[in-house]
Amino acid sequence: MAEQQDYEYAMRHSLAHIMATAIQDLWPGVKLGVGPVIENGFYYDVDLGDEKISDEDFPRIESRMQEIIASAQPFERFEMPVAEAVEWAKQYGQPYKEELLNDLQREGTTIAKDLDADTLGVAVDGDSKVENVSFYRNGDFTDLCRGPHVEATNKVGAFKIMRVAGAYWRGKDTNPQMQRVYGVAFATPKELRQYLDMLEEAKKRDHRKLGQELDIFVFSDLVGQGLPLWTPRGTVLKNQLDAFVQELREAVGFQQVSIPHITKKDLYETSGHWAKFKDELFRITTREGHEFAMKPMNCPHHTQIYASQPRSYRDLPVRYRDSTMVYRDEQSGELGGLSRVRGITQDDAHVFCRTSQVEEESFKLWDVIETFYRGCGFTELKYRLSTHDPDNMAGYAGDADKWESTVAQLENILKSKVGDNYFVGVGEAAFYGPKIDFMARDAIGREHQVATIQLDFNQPEGFDLTCTNEQGDPERIVMLHCAVMGSHERFLSVYIEHTAGKFPVWCAPEQIRLLSVNQESDTIAHVAQLQEQGRALGLRVGVDNSNESVGKKIRAAELWKVPYTLVIGEKEVQGGELTPRIRKDLVVDETSARSYTAEEFLKTVANEAKTRVNKTSL
Ligand SMILES: [Zn+2]
Ligand SMILES: [Zn+2]
Structure with a gap:
């Protein structure tokens, strides 16, 4: 398995070089950006000046690539000092590479850190001074690269160029716009065919198309982008799904609460959301000049219901549930159908409990999630332990020790539920705590992150949430956050495509x-x-x-x-x-x-x- 993945990685990356070689042959003045491996394929960012690559160019790029592949050019690795590499980039007329190398020489790292590991010839970690960078050469083409590559160009799998899109150099809109040419690649032609068939099927199932055909949701220019309006049929569907979640929660002791949609700034300053989500908040200034925000999350409100009266350990766990909308000011370019919206209906729930109760409560939440997804016809779930990144704690609230212990707690829960059948996502945690993420595989084999159970020791600190323990002393509690559908919108974007709009009787708008x-x-x-x-x-x-x-x-x-x-x-x-x-x-x-x-x-x-x-x- 690992070997297969290593091969796919090396071969996809080699294809990025081969595509760049072909583009350079066809457009000799091309300036190259970066060309990493992505899920199922690769891309390369290119700048052709006034010329542009279009879909019509794909066949000739592909056939040039086939020639390069057939000629079995070996991939040769060599190194040179950074200063020399800068000269190389200059001579070679590659200003983007030159910029990356200059950053590397100056800072010991480049600013676009995420790009570096795969695209530069070095492992960039922290401030260690980089001395040499590595290159790979095939035929007349040389590229700054860490590798690894396959032995020679003829060792790659089956590929296809899929699309071309605009992309700003290093993702910044003040930088020049380049063209990003995407390809997919698989070890065998059969796998490639299966993947392309899956894409065809996905197109037919596209929830934006079905949402319209089946009269489930609409958008209105007057209302605004990212703000879906649910028709009567869509509302039935959505409410049936939500009712299922709520019934399951009711059965394990959740109580429904309701909260307003706007809130004083103070709440989010205490919770940490103000600092964290600043740019995503919809803000409101009242006529008296007070600052409010549309709620981006529900947990801070729920803490205030918990905190509204003294709690004894005997009252715990306290469990609140509420399906309600939160608002995030996503950039309009990122909005699409129901997958990314500005008004997000969360089927939210919070458990306030003692540390000693975390395990038992998590098991209950786990069962709710499993029952719901099985009920919706998702037979295969995968589990991810999403942790902090110990090497980069800047984005997280709370100290590292506390993180270690909560991660260990979730790890135990996973182990007792599924043994070793889970994987770890370093750096995938929420800013206030680690989580267990559930991924569902849909009817055409795609994986979607769906439900989560999050363990939070930070908001209880921030809001000073306690219970009185057996000795009569205040004891710090913890919170569990658990969304089953995640959000109605995102879940439906998945579920509509999973079922292709053929909803089972229980949630079908018209039975x-x-x-x-x-x-x-x-x-x-x-x-x-x-x-x-x-x-x-x-x-x-x-x-x-x-x-x-x-x-x-x-x-x-x-x-x-x-x-x-x-x-x-x-x-x-x-x-x-x-x-x-x-x-x-x-x-x-x-x-x-x-x-x-x-x-x-x-x-x-x-x-x-x-x-x-x-x-x-x-
Ligand atoms: Zn490379
Ligand atoms: Zn929450």
Whole structure:
């Protein structure tokens, strides 16, 4: 496994060089930025001056790359002193490389630290003076690079150039704009094909497209970017999912609370959010000149409910839950569909407990998360222990010792739940504490970070939260933060694509659709009566009495991905049994189709909705 990953890394990185070689052959004056490996592929930042690479250039870049690959040029490594390397960059007409090397020479490091390790010829750590940098050469092409590379150009896997986008040099919009050419690469052509097929499928499932087709959410220019509006259908879906979470929480002792959406600055100064999220806060100045902010998080408010009365150890854990919106001023360029929004509905929950209760409480939260994701048809979860970065504590609240001990606490929880079946994400913690992140694999194999359990010892310090212990002394408590869906918006962006809009009966906006075969009054009356009967059982029953042909109406119900469709004609009006059309993905056994009395059918569906099954029992 590790070997495979090493090979993929080296081969993707080698392809970045090969692509740069090809681009240099085709556009000899090209100025090169950086060309790192990314998930599933690689990119290279290039500056062609007045010329631009477009999609139409991809075939010739690819065929030039194929020639370079076929010629089996070896990748040769060599080193030179930094000062010499600066001269090399000058001679070679590579101002971007020159800049990086100059930074390196001057500071011992470059400012774009994240880029360096992979793109420079050195390991850049802290302020150690760098002496030599390494280069790799293939054919006529030489690049500043740490490697590793495959032996020769013909040792790479299958690749494809995917797209080109604008990218500012070093990510700063005051810097020149370059072009970032992206490629994907896999060890075998088969893996590449599978990946490209997956992308095709993902396009069909794109939640922005389905959200519109299935009338789930809309955006309005007047309301603003990143502020989705939920239609009646979308609201049903969202509320059903939330109700599931809340029911599970209710069962383990959470109480619902409600809080206002704006707050004095003071709260966030105490919590640390003011300093941390300054630029992301929507601020409000009152007519009296007081500074308020739209809440970017709910925890500080919840601490104030906890702190509103004296707490004994006997009262703990205190558990609050509330699905409510928080607001973050994301940059408009980063907003997209439901994945990144400015109004974020969190299914938030906080546990206030003693340190000794952390484990038991985490297990409860863990079970809520597992039950929810299984119920939504995510069969595979992965677990990440997200820790602080001991080498770079600047972004974190609290001292390192405290971090070590809380990380160890979460580690124990993971170990007893899943053994070694988790991985560690160094530097992935929240600023106030480490967390366990849950990742779900969707129907087309993509992984998404979903739920979290976070252990927080900092806000209880900041807000001086205590309970009275057995000896009558105040004891510092800790907080657990746990969002199951994370946010409604983000979860739905994943869930819509996971299901391709084919929601199970329990959360489908329209569970049953009744189609009249004609417009006769007794047919219409029968349809209305069935709809009533269904509603009385809590079912969401739609009706199509339009003048269209039955075939067309069936097709329409299919497009809306309605789980059950009933065609109501003379036979049904006369009291004949109903033969439901069942959406294909719900069917377990295709031979089991039969007819039911109206009561039998409706009760069965109502029971499916109540028990939240993902398949039909009809
Ligand atoms: Zn390289
Ligand atoms: Zn929180």
